[in-house]
Amino acid sequence: MQTIIYGGDAYLTGDDIADALLAYGRALGEEVRAELVEIPVREPDGAVVTAKFLIGPASQIVAKEMPDGGPELEDPELVDRLRTLTRGVESPTGAQVEMRDDTTYDLG
Incomplete structure (x- = not known):
C-alpha cells in the first residue's frame, strides 16, 4: 500500500494504483495538460x-x-x-493498420 500526499492530505491506496496515478500525472505535466482522476482510497476506519x-x-x-x-x-x-491514458499522452498514435497477412501492426 502507498499513501498519496496531495494538497496537504494523505490518501491510502494500492501500489499499482499509486504508481499509475503518478505516471499519468507526470505525462500530463510534460504536455501542460490537466485531468480529473478518480481512484479508490481507504479511510482510517477501513472504508x-x-x-x-x-x-x-x-x-x-x-x-x-x-x-x-x-x-x-x-x-x-x-x-x-491509467496506463493506456499515459501511453496516449506520451505517444499519441493513429489507427492500427491491417496488413494483407491478417497481422495488425500498431503504428504508434
Missing part, C-alpha cells in the same frame, strides 16, 4: 471510498510506502485505463 484528484503540470503529488496499510487495494481496470 473504501473514491477520491478525485486534479493532476497535471501544477500537481505536487508524493507517494510513500505504507507497510501496514491493510489489505492491498486493487483495481486492475483502473490501472489499465
Whole structure:
C-alpha cells in the first residue's frame, strides 16, 4: 500500500494504483495538460471510498510506502485505463493498420 500526499492530505491506496496515478500525472505535466482522476482510497476506519484528484503540470503529488496499510487495494481496470491514458499522452498514435497477412501492426 502507498499513501498519496496531495494538497496537504494523505490518501491510502494500492501500489499499482499509486504508481499509475503518478505516471499519468507526470505525462500530463510534460504536455501542460490537466485531468480529473478518480481512484479508490481507504479511510482510517477501513472504508473504501473514491477520491478525485486534479493532476497535471501544477500537481505536487508524493507517494510513500505504507507497510501496514491493510489489505492491498486493487483495481486492475483502473490501472489499465491509467496506463493506456499515459501511453496516449506520451505517444499519441493513429489507427492500427491491417496488413494483407491478417497481422495488425500498431503504428504508434
